[in-house]
Amino acid sequence: DTGVSQNPRHKITKRGQNVTFRCDPISEHNRLYWYRQTLGQGPEFLTYFQNEAQLEKSRLLSDRFSAERPKGSFSTLEIQRTEQGDSAMYLCASSLIDLGEQSYTFGSGTRLTVV
Amino acid sequence: QKEVEQDPGPLSVPEGAIVSLNCTYSNSAFQYFMWYRQYSRKGPELLMYTYSSGNKEDGRFTAQVDKSSKYISLFIRDSQPSDSATYLCAMSGGYQKVTFGTGTKLQVIP
Numbered sequence: 001d002t003g004v005s006q007n008p009r010h011k012i013t014k015r016g017q018n019v020t021f022r023c024d025p026i027s028e029h030n031r032l033y034w035y036r037q038t039l040g041q042g043p044e045f046l047t048y049f050q051n052e053a054q055l056e057k058s059r060l061l062s063d064r065f066s067a068e069r070p071k072g073s074f075s076t077l078e079i080q081r082t083e084q085g086d087s088a089m090y091l092c093a094s095s096l097i098d099l100g101e102q103s104y105t106f107g108s109g110t111r112l113t114v115v
Numbered sequence: 116q117k118e119v120e121q122d123p124g125p126l127s128v129p130e131g132a133i134v135s136l137n138c139t140y141s142n143s144a145f146q147y148f149m150w151y152r153q154y155s156r157k158g159p160e161l162l163m164y165t166y167s168s169g170n171k172e173d174g175r176f177t178a179q180v181d182k183s184s185k186y187i188s189l190f191i192r193d194s195q196p197s198d199s200a201t202y203l204c205a206m207s208g209g210y211q212k213v214t215f216g217t218g219t220k221l222q223v224i225p
Contacts, residue, residue, distance in 0.1 A: 004158075031211060033211075033212075033213075040123065040217065040218075041217050041218070042119075042121075042203050042205075042215030042216050042217050042218050043159065043203075043213075043215050044215070045212050045213065045214070048211065048212065056212065091158055091159075093158075095211060100147065100209070100211060101147045101149060101164060101207050101211060101213060102149075102161070102164040104149075104161060104211075104213065105161070106151075106158035106159050106160070107158050108156075108157050108158045109156075109157075109158050111156070
């Protein structure tokens with residue numbers, strides 16, 4: 001198992017374009033989370049899935065953001081009509097329900113720059 | 116007021132020093148307390164995990180939780196240059212959504 005994998009590592013896009021990020025969790029983990037981290041701040045929760053069901057969304061997740069986890073495996077996070085304020089590191093994490101927070105494992109993130 | 120408060124530093128110490136990192140929080144529902152280490156341009160890595168109040172030791176690292184004061188600490192003994200990173204405190208009410216502090220940037224000088 002190679003841990004949580006995120007692609008791409010870096011993305012530069014023009015304002016107004018759509019972008020999509022992918023997260024492949026640890027294979028046996030049934031929960032998957034998306035966080036956003038801006039410079040000098042800690043990660044902020046965006047949304048999480050248990051298997052394929054999206055169970056909670058933060059108010060940070062505006063209607064331009066959508067996340068999916070088809071078949072309960074990998075997940076995608078799409079941002080439509082990107083704005084400069086969307087520039088951040090987008091982190092994915094996964095965990096096992098039975099082990100809870102101690103099994104929380106983060107990927108290396110996708111760094112988005114909107115120009 | 117943020118739910119979790121953490122001094123952003125930076126904190127600079129000589130190699131071999133004992134480092135003390137702290138966070139305060141306001142949400143009484145938090146039951147699980149974690150410390151993560153984050154190197155530049157990498158994801159956070161779990162260092163210490165504690166349930167409820169008490170101490171936990173793992174090698175050079177000791178985590179303390181005082182729920183009555185809503186205060187948590189991480190101590191690093193015999194600090195090494197490789198410990199230079201940002202340290203994030205984090206906590207959860209058991210519903211697996213984790214709330215993070217802003218992180219403290221630590222530099223250990225050889």
